Structures are given as C-alpha cells and as structure tokens.
Amino acid sequence: MTDLISLNGLVATTPRHITTSEGLAITSFRLASSQRRYDRVAQRWVDGDTNWYTVSAFRGLAQNSATSLSKGDRVIVCGRVRIRDWENTDRSGTTVEIEAESLGHDLTWGTSVYTRTTTSVTAEDTTWIPEAGELDESAEEGAPATTVSAA
Numbered sequence: 001m002t003d004l005i006s007l008n009g010l011v012a013t014t015p016r017h018i019t020t021s022e023g024l025a026i027t028s029f030r031l032a033s034s035q036r037r038y039d040r041v042a043q044r045w046v047d048g049d050t051n052w053y054t055v056s057a058f059r060g061l062a063q064n065s066a067t068s069l070s071k072g073d074r075v076i077v078c079g080r081v082r083i084r085d086w087e088n089t090d091r092s093g094t095t096v097e098i099e100a101e102s103l104g105h106d107l108t109w110g111t112s113v114y115t116r117t118t119t120s121v122t123a124e125d126t127t128w129i130p131e132a133g134e135l136d137e138s139a140e141e142g143a144p145a146t147t148v149s150a151a
Contacts, residue, residue, distance in 0.1 A: 002080050003080065003081045004078065004079065004080060004081070004101075005078070005079065005080075005081045005098065006076065006077070006078045007031065007033050007053065007076070007077045007078075007098065008033065008074070008075065008076045008077075008106050009031045009032050009033030009034070009051075009053075009074070009075065009077075010031070010032045010033075010072060010073070010074055010075075011029050011030075011031065011069055011070065011071055011072060011073045011074075011075055012029070012030040012031060012032040012052070012071070013029050013030040013071060014029070014070070014071045015027050015028070015029040015065060015066055015069050015070070015071075016028050016029065017062065017065075017066035024058065024059065025058065025059055025060075025062040025063050025066075026056060026057070026058055026062050027056070027057045027061075027062040027063075027065040027066045027069075028054060028055060028056040028057070029054075029055055029069065029071075030052060030053070030054055030055070031052070031053040031054075031055050031075070031077060031098070032050050032051075032052060033050065033051045033052075033053065034047050034048055034049065034050040034051070035047075035048040035049075036048065051096070052096070053077075053096050053097070053098050054095060054096070054097045054098070055077055055079070055097075055098045055100055055103070056097065056098070056099055056100065057099075057100040057103065058099070060117070061100060061101075061102070061103070063117075064117060065100075065103060068104075068105075069103075073105060074105065074106040074108070074109040074110070075103055075104065075105055075106055076103065076104060076105075076106050077098055077100050077102075077103045078100070078101050078102045078103070079098045079099050079100040079101045079102070079103075080098070080099045080101070081096065081097070081098055082096075082097045082098075082099070083095075083096050083097075084096075084097065
C-alpha cells in the first residue's frame, strides 16, 4: 500500500543533487514543517513542534527542483511517505522520507515565476490518452470502453 501525503514547510538544507552512474537524477533535502497557532493568553502567534522529513525527487522533478529550490524557501510537497526505524552503535530513531511526486513554492508566502522546461520524452514518461474515435463507441455512456484500436 502506498500512503500519499501533502506537506508544507521550509527547505531546511541546501538541496543536494546527484546523477547516478545509470543517469538517474536525484535531488534531496530536509524539510522542516511546523504548525503555528494563536496563543490568546499571550496574544501572539507561536510555533508548535517541528516535524522533519527527508524529501527525495527523481528524474525531471529532480532536475527542476535542483535549479528552482534553495535553503529557506517555503514549499509544498506531495508524495509517497515511508517511515523507517534505524539504529547504530550509539543511537536509534525513526526517519520519515517523502518520495516527491510534485513540489513547488508555497505562494502563500511569496511570488514565483514559472518557466516550462522542454525535454525529450521517453516511453516510461508517457501516459496514453485516447484521441477521439479511439475508444469503442458501442460502450454505454459512462461505462469503460472494452476495446481500443491500435494507433
């Protein structure tokens, strides 16, 4: 089962970008996410506890993240969550990792300029979207088509 999560927070470390020997682009950084609440007694906003996540992006998202994000940026991340326990000789703990499916600047806190990138598309990057007339026209309205024609 894959658990999806959406988070907002601060890029807490300088994004680290590598390309593996197989050519896979990977960018990772630590995300600090804390909730703010209004303390009526003190009449001011206070920060709650901070949750820490390791965010990893792959392929095109990794390339775009590496050129777009900097330490201190406020971002929104959507992705698959993985929780792992770890231990070494001195300590043990739990780490929460997010494999990002999408991420970008949180426009609640500022503005951004979008630049569309152009890349070559590989077969694994594409999702087939049927053209008009490619689906079985005899299917009942609202029911899934049972056959498709080869393009």
